[in-house]
Amino acid sequence: MFHWNLEKIRELEALPEAEAAERIRALRRSYGKEVCLLAHFYQRKAITELADFVGDSFGLSQSAAHFQGGKYIVFAGVRFMAESAAILCRPEQVVLHPDPEAGCPMADMASQEEVQRAWSVIAGGKPPIPVTYMNSTADIKAFCGEHGGTICTSSNAAKTFEWAFAQSDRIFFLPDEHLGRNTALKYGIDSEDIAVWDPQKPDGGEPERYADAKVILWRGYCPVHQKFTARDVDHVRTFYPKAKIVVHPECPTDVVQKADAVGSTDFIRKYVAASQPGDQIFIGTEINMIQTLQAQYPDRMVSKLHRSLCLTMYQITMGRLLYTLENLESFPRVEVPESVRHYSRVALDRMLSLQA
Numbered sequence: 001m002f003h004w005n006l007e008k009i010r011e012l013e014a015l016p017e018a019e020a021a022e023r024i025r026a027l028r029r030s031y032g033k034e035v036c037l038l039a040h041f042y043q044r045k046a047i048t049e050l051a052d053f054v055g056d057s058f059g060l061s062q063s064a065a066h067f068q069g070g071k072y073i074v075f076a077g078v079r080f081m082a083e084s085a086a087i088l089c090r091p092e093q094v095v096l097h098p099d100p101e102a103g104c105p106m107a108d109m110a111s112q113e114e115v116q117r118a119w120s121v122i123a124g125g126k127p128p129i130p131v132t133y134m135n136s137t138a139d140i141k142a143f144c145g146e147h148g149g150t151i152c153t154s155s156n157a158a159k160t161f162e163w164a165f166a167q168s169d170r171i172f173f174l175p176d177e178h179l180g181r182n183t184a185l186k187y188g189i190d191s192e193d194i195a196v197w198d199p200q201k202p203d204g205g206e207p208e209r210y211a212d213a214k215v216i217l218w219r220g221y222c223p224v225h226q227k228f229t230a231r232d233v234d235h236v237r238t239f240y241p242k243a244k245i246v247v248h249p250e251c252p253t254d255v256v257q258k259a260d261a262v263g264s265t266d267f268i269r270k271y272v273a274a275s276q277p278g279d280q281i282f283i284g285t286e287i288n289m290i291q292t293l294q295a296q297y298p299d300r301m302v303s304k305l306h307r308s309l310c311l312t313m314y315q316i317t318m319g320r321l322l323y324t325l326e327n328l329e330s331f332p333r334v335e336v337p338e339s340v341r342h343y344s345r346v347a348l349d350r351m352l353s354l355q356a
């Protein structure tokens with residue numbers, strides 16, 4: 001049983017950043033290719049600078065599985081990402097998550113029990129195809145795999161809708177209401193044909209609509225992207241009329257509809273990279289990613305639409321990372337039960353076959 005030495009963690013977290021970085025680098029050198037460090041785009045800059053790969057959750061899991069060596073995958077991100085890496089990695093690899101308490105609030109808005117309850121109501125007659133966003137727990141991914149559904153990312157959501165509508169005339173999308181609605185509208189679904197299942201209400205809130213709705217959305221949201229408003233966009237348009245605004249599709253629909261461009265974290269990164277010196281770009285996503293882009297492109301104005309921090313991503317500190325590396329062999333592994341792994345893998349493989 002691993003003993004979490006909280007005093008030691010606090011001591012490491014109090015180290016100056018440069019010293020912590022140097023100690024992490026020294027440990028990485030001593031482990032060589034045994035350790036693969038992955039960092040999500042939303043991690044603080046000091047961590048992304050140390051990583052072997054920086055990316056979105058799915059891209060990172062794939063990178064880990066293809067990394068030569070890499071027995072230990074240290075995942076600087078939130079829990080569902082570390083779980084996905086544990087599902088996708090090779091059998092000889094293990095995944096370590098520096099802070100197992102760092103979950104994603106949106107993923108945690110859909111529990112297996114809640115989803116089963118909703119399913120028992122909406123799956124009468126011809127069941128919908130369940131589609132879950134990558135930002136969901138392994139249990140929910142497995143639920144979709146077991147019920148003929150799949151997983152989508154913010155980059156392939158529209159393609160996933162196309163696949164799902166070829167199987168059924170209804171989709172059950174979870175856990176992000178905004179991504180689901182933005183994708184459905186982009187796909188051409190009328191807003192009248194979209195219903196919402198609210199897990200806080202015993203009957204889901206719209207019981208008379210579930211039988212006919214083409215898309216049933218889970219009422220979940222990302223607290224980071226939910227904060228952006230249409231007023232933020234109007235404000236930028238007033239004071240920076242030449243600026244371009246790019247936002248993540250987890251933002252509310254009125255924000256997405258007012259933006260110049262919408263896309264995943266990787267899309268946003270490429271959007272900034274393709275801009276020209278002197279351009280003005282306002283971004284609606286997590287602040288750490290924006291700060292990293294600002295440092296990379298000092299010759300253009302890269303700015304935030306609004307300051308929004310993912311608190312649980314921020315729980316991964318340099319001290320926690322150092323603590324993980326110092327205790328590599330005994331540090332608890334991310335475990336996914338076999339039945340959950342099996343059906344999650346079924347759903348993930350369906351998603352991958354769509355990308356092929």
Ligand code: SF4
Nearest residue numbers: 078104105222224310
């Ligand atoms: S940014 Fe949103 S979706 Fe991503 S981990 Fe944080 S709360 Fe979850």
